[in-house]
Amino acid sequence: MLVHTVLSTHVTSVRMENDPISIIKEDHKTVEALFDEYEGLGDSADVSKKKVVDQIIEELTIHAEMEEELCYPRFKKAFNKEDDKMVDEAYVEHEGVKDLLEELKSLDARTPEFDARMQVLMEQVKHHVKEEEGELLPTVEKEIPEEELEAMGTEMMAFKADRSAA
Ligand SMILES: [Fe+2]
Ligand SMILES: [Fe+2]
Numbered sequence: 001m002l003v004h005t006v007l008s009t010h011v012t013s014v015r016m017e018n019d020p021i022s023i024i025k026e027d028h029k030t031v032e033a034l035f036d037e038y039e040g041l042g043d044s045a046d047v048s049k050k051k052v053v054d055q056i057i058e059e060l061t062i063h064a065e066m067e068e069e070l071c072y073p074r075f076k077k078a079f080n081k082e083d084d085k086m087v088d089e090a091y092v093e094h095e096g097v098k099d100l101l102e103e104l105k106s107l108d109a110r111t112p113e114f115d116a117r118m119q120v121l122m123e124q125v126k127h128h129v130k131e132e133e134g135e136l137l138p139t140v141e142k143e144i145p146e147e148e149l150e151a152m153g154t155e156m157m158a159f160k161a162d163r164s165a166a
Helices: 002-015 020-040 046-078 081-106 112-143 146-165
Strands: none
Touching: 020 046, 020 112, 020 146, 046 081, 046 112, 046 146, 081 112
């Protein structure tokens, strides 16, 4: 059972160089690590807090734009009407996250409002990631052919490289 799982994962990764699912999950891990870093900082660590949050804002902004420009429209094209609802919901969740990011940009890290927004942001992102990885991405794997996924993954890598360099 375990051997089978390991083997099939290995085969997938060998066949597909730029796998959109792995790219998305890697980004999620990066953001979750930054959340842990934020939570590990004490109340008085305002400067480090601001630095970590700036990184979180940057990561989430690029990730959401990448999904909205290169992934979600293709998901909708490939999905049936019922599954489309997951993508529609994901767009709305992104809007909520982006609103919080905008608010965080203009708030002082020393205020309780800042922490309150960070707490809500972390909850919302964790919820979104859970749905994306648990429902959306498995449907993507099922419904979108491998060549198409690979082409999408190549564009995603280029998008990320381009945006990170800017
Ligand atoms: Fe995502
Ligand atoms: Fe997303």
